[in-house]
Amino acid sequence: MNPLLTVNNVKLTIENKPILKxxxxxVRKGEIHxxxxxxxxxxxTLASLIMGINDLKxxxxxxxxxKGKILNGLEIYERARLGLTLAWQDPARFEGITVEEYLKISGKDNPELDVVECLELVGLDCSYLGRxxxxxxxxxxxxxxxxASILAMRPELAILDEPDSGIDFVSMEDIANMIKTMRERGTTVLMITHREEIAEVADRATLMCDGKVVQTGSPKEVGEKFKTMCVKCEVRNPELVGGE
Incomplete structure (x- = not known):
């Protein structure tokens, strides 16, 4: 598969503190990563930098x-026009806009838009259209x-930051099916998570720690590394290895 998104030796320092190292x-076109x-x-932070939000251009x-274009310095709307979008961990509120209006705005360039179907795919019924x-x-x-708005939009690349956050009553299977549906409809998915159960839906996975990539491979391999490495992590829990 061809690369859709490439991050090349990206470093980020904020107030003299290295965040990304x-x-x-x-990320290959057509995959869930x-x-x-x-x-x-x-x-x-990496997701914000890719999307150009939170003053991280x-x-x-x-x-x-x-898609072969360097994103450095581009505004968020310029990245969105290229086909990028991000679902925040803490979603925004939009005063005065109904769910139906919000989904129609999101899917304005999608000729096959079905707002009811988009809601049903995330476990909501049509009664929410007027909310x-x-x-x-x-x-x-x-x-x-x-x-649901991401499903309506059908971007080329959707970044999902903790897609299971705040929806504990939705099963892992429901979330996995929704993400697979995004891919089936032509959206490449970059998913941010700290739960290996969610990562299992991916085609490939990358493990990050302390601003660095530790490993990229199958979700099973990376999940096992996450479980074994992060339990007694010298970076996150130095007291477990006698540090200060």
């Missing part, structure tokens, strides 16, 4: 390339609506 990553790692590993060193995307929805409901 030479990250290399290739999981980035697995403990909290604080730099996963969400370019790395301190290195390049991020999407507003505001504080009347729970965090879990907003997260599902946001994921």
């Amino acid at each position: 030479g990250v290399n990553l290739v 999981a980035i697995l790692g403990p909290n604080g590993a730099g996963k969400s 370019e790395p301190t060193e290195g390049e991020i390339i999407f 507003f995307v505001d504080e009347t929805l729970s965090g879990g409901e907003r997260k599902r609506v946001e994921l």
Whole structure:
């Protein structure tokens, strides 16, 4: 498969603190790629840097390339026009917009848009169409609506930051099926998670720790490395090995 997204030796320093320390990553067109790692590993920072949000438009060193175009310095709307989108771990509220309007705006360039189907795929029924995307929805409901908007949009690459966050009552199987549906409909998925159960749905997985890539391989191999390495991690838990 051809690479859709390439991260070349990306380093990021914020206030003299190194956050990303030479990250290399290739996401192939048409795959589900999981980035697995403990909290604080730099996963969400990398996602923000790829999307250009949170004032992270370019790395301190290195390049991020999407469809052969260098993203460094581009605005978020320019990246979105190229076919990139990101589902935040904590989804936003949109006062005065109904769920139906939100999904139709998201899917305005999708000629096959079916808003009811998008809701059903994330475990919501058509009664939500008239609800507003505001504080009347729970965090879990907003997260599902946001994921439905990704299905409506059909971007070339969707970055899902902790897709299971806030939706504990949805089974792992439901989440996995939704992500597979995204891929079946032409969306490459880059999934950020700290749970190896979620990473199992991926075609390939990358383990990150302390701002670095530790290993890339099959989800099973990377999941096993995550479980064995992160239990007694010298970086995250120095007290377990006699550090300070």
